[in-house]
Amino acid sequence: METIIQVENLVKQYRKAKEPAVRGVSFDVRAGEFFAFLGPNGAGKTTTISILTTTLAKTSGTITIAGYDLDKQPKQVRRNIGIIFQNPSLDLELTAEENIRLHVSLYGLYPYRPMYRLMPADYRKRVADLAEMVGIQDHLFKKLKKFSGGMKRKLEIVRSLMHRPKVLFLDEPTSGLDAVSRRSLWEYLKKIRDEENMTIFLTTHYLDEAEGADRVCIINQGRIEMVGAPHELKQQLISRYMLIDAADRDRLRQELEAMQLRFAETDNGFQVRYDGPTPQAIIAQLQTPLSKLEVYDPTLEEAYIRLVTRQEGGMGA
Amino acid sequence: MKSSVFHEINAVVAIAARDITRSLKSIQSLVISLIFPLIFVGLMGETMNQNMGQGLGFNFLQYMLVGMVVNTLYQVTIAGISNLVEDRQNDFTQEIFVAPISRYAIILGKIIGSSFSSLFQLVGLVAIALILNIPLGGWDFVRLLLLSPAICLSAGALGILLVGFVQDQRTAQILMPLVIFPQMFLSGALIPVNHSTGILNFLSHIIPMTYVVDLAKAVFYWRDPAYDKIVMHSPMLDVWVMAGFFFVFSILGTVLFARAERNR
Numbered sequence: 201m202e203t204i205i206q207v208e209n210l211v212k213q214y215r216k217a218k219e220p221a222v223r224g225v226s227f228d229v230r231a232g233e234f235f236a237f238l239g240p241n242g243a244g245k246t247t248t249i250s251i252l253t254t255t256l257a258k259t260s261g262t263i264t265i266a267g268y269d270l271d272k273q274p275k276q277v278r279r280n281i282g283i284i285f286q287n288p289s290l291d292l293e294l295t296a297e298e299n300i301r302l303h304v305s306l307y308g309l310y311p312y313r314p315m316y317r318l319m320p321a322d323y324r325k326r327v328a329d330l331a332e333m334v335g336i337q338d339h340l341f342k343k344l345k346k347f348s349g350g351m352k353r354k355l356e357i358v359r360s361l362m363h364r365p366k367v368l369f370l371d372e373p374t375s376g377l378d379a380v381s382r383r384s385l386w387e388y389l390k391k392i393r394d395e396e397n398m399t400i401f402l403t404t405h406y407l408d409e410a411e412g413a414d415r416v417c418i419i420n421q422g423r424i425e426m427v428g429a430p431h432e433l434k435q436q437l438i439s440r441y442m443l444i445d446a447a448d449r450d451r452l453r454q455e456l457e458a459m460q461l462r463f464a465e466t467d468n469g470f471q472v473r474y475d476g477p478t479p480q481a482i483i484a485q486l487q488t489p490l491s492k493l494e495v496y497d498p499t500l501e502e503a504y505i506r507l508v509t510r511q512e513g514g515m516g517a
Numbered sequence: 518m519k520s521s522v523f524h525e526i527n528a529v530v531a532i533a534a535r536d537i538t539r540s541l542k543s544i545q546s547l548v549i550s551l552i553f554p555l556i557f558v559g560l561m562g563e564t565m566n567q568n569m570g571q572g573l574g575f576n577f578l579q580y581m582l583v584g585m586v587v588n589t590l591y592q593v594t595i596a597g598i599s600n601l602v603e604d605r606q607n608d609f610t611q612e613i614f615v616a617p618i619s620r621y622a623i624i625l626g627k628i629i630g631s632s633f634s635s636l637f638q639l640v641g642l643v644a645i646a647l648i649l650n651i652p653l654g655g656w657d658f659v660r661l662l663l664l665s666p667a668i669c670l671s672a673g674a675l676g677i678l679l680v681g682f683v684q685d686q687r688t689a690q691i692l693m694p695l696v697i698f699p700q701m702f703l704s705g706a707l708i709p710v711n712h713s714t715g716i717l718n719f720l721s722h723i724i725p726m727t728y729v730v731d732l733a734k735a736v737f738y739w740r741d742p743a744y745d746k747i748v749m750h751s752p753m754l755d756v757w758v759m760a761g762f763f764f765v766f767s768i769l770g771t772v773l774f775a776r777a778e779r780n781r
Contacts, residue, residue, distance in 0.1 A: 253615050255611055275618075278615055278617040279617040281615070283611075285611050289612040290609070290612070291535065291609055293538075293542060293543075294535065294538060298535075302531050302532075302535050303612065305527050305528060305531030306612075306613065306618055307616055307617060308523075308524035308528070308618075312531040312534060314534060
């Protein structure tokens with residue numbers, strides 16, 4: 201798969217800061233990938249995404265996006281990316297459609313016209329299609345002051361997709377949204393990703409949002425700690441186990457020992473780790489009738505917390 | 518190349534149109550466009566005219582009207598440009614700054630948009646002049662209006678310099694009156710400054726608006742018997758000083774503004 205974002209030795213030192221916010225970070229993102237960039241507050245996520253989206257100058261390092269060098273060809277980079285910022289960057293005095301019209305004119309997609317009906321038919325169709333997809337078609341000509349947080353986010357999605365970007369950057373897109381708005385936003389994003397086949401670069405504090413990512417990159421204290429698919433990260437960081445119990449505990453213990461499995465006996469039963477064989481393969485071999493079976497599948501959040509707290513512990517040690 | 522130029526022009530038009538749209542929708546702007554001329558020309562001007570305006574050798578209210586035209590264009594344009602500070606705090610600049618356009622297109626669009634917005638404000642001033650029976654001057658006033666792009670460009674350049682230095686809206690709110698009011702009183706826009714001496718004379722010579730007001734009055738009072746009593750400098754000197762301020766302020770301001778956005 202072709203690489204669409206290449207970051208090498210990225211460093212950012214803010215003027216008034218003692219320590220660099222980003223310390224020699226390197227990673228790549230493949231075309232069409234859903235890439236989640238995670239890290240605790242102050243880890244360097246927003247700094248990195250700001251540099252990638254050309255709104256912040258880096259101190260050193262090289263970055264290529266969609267084949268264009270960020271330093272030498274910033275305009276081409278901007279033409280190929282769409283961004284949904286952490287804080288909505290909309291003009292609240294304008295209507296939703298006026299915000300979109302301004303955007304397409306800034307990107308040189310259509311000549312600016314002072315009224316919606318004077319804009320090219322192609323523009324009006326694209327606006328109508330995208331607005332319908334996210335469910336704001338009835339609010340296009342209303343002032344944004346009357347929009348809820350969720351509707352503003354949907355409008356930003358419509359706006360960011362107007363120029364058909366190759367990479368869509370989402371910087372904590374669901375912060376401040378309620379659970380229903382979060383869910384619907386992700387449904388729309390999934391739909392858009394399937395239809396438009398674009399690369400998604402996500403930063404978020406909600407780890408469940410990154411579960412569906414192709415790859416997750418964890419940054420902490422300005423350094424990349426780990427990159428990989430969510431299941432790889434979980435495997436590396438959290439041991440998976442199942443909880444089983446039986447009326448005849450002695451017989452079950454003997455069977456587990458005979459199978460040379462790692463397990464611990466607790467009041468609730470036996471915690472059996474299954475890093476190698478699957479739970480099904482283990483259970484198939486057991487002869488003792490079970491009274492309890494719970495398969496424990498760790499979440500990305502647990503893996504993330506394990507990694508971050510391990511680092512903090514390491515720093516403190 | 519051609520499409521690149523078209524793209525930049527399209528962006529300038531869109532940014533300017535945004536300001537114009539906002540201005541047309543703003544009831545606050547409409548109210549201000551009527552209240553300010555009423556206070557300055559109707560109350561202050563009429564009082565000064567009745568008590569000090571006799572024997573000047575020219576119509577003081579008309580003199581003040583010309584000054585108010587320049588003042589309105591100048592101040593509203595600066596205030597419009599300073600909205601970039603508000604945009605910066607509302608995160609709207611992110612949307613503009615990630616667009617594939619040059620920083621100069623952003624600034625130029627902002628200057629043009631603010632300039633048109635300031636022209637709308639003149640409607641209130643003309644209305645007040647008609648109500649107060651102040652002679653507009655016919656073609657003299659038309660000539661003055663033709664000069665308005667130059668007035669707005671001068672103001673825009675000063676506005677850009679301000680947003681280049683000022684990073685937050687609170688500082689902008691403190692700084693704006695400090696920039697606006699001294700210029701209003703020392704430039705000769707509302708009160709003649711031909712006989713100012715000492716520090717006031719020095720200050721009136723170093724502020725950019727003095728030359729804008731002087732050129733506007735030279736254009737308006739061209740071939741008028743009162744020309745020599747009102748106009749202080751040669752129009753060419755005014756033009757050169759305005760051009761100098763424009764290039765220095767706009768280039769320095771644009772560089773500072775763009776750097777402030779990216780080099781944090």
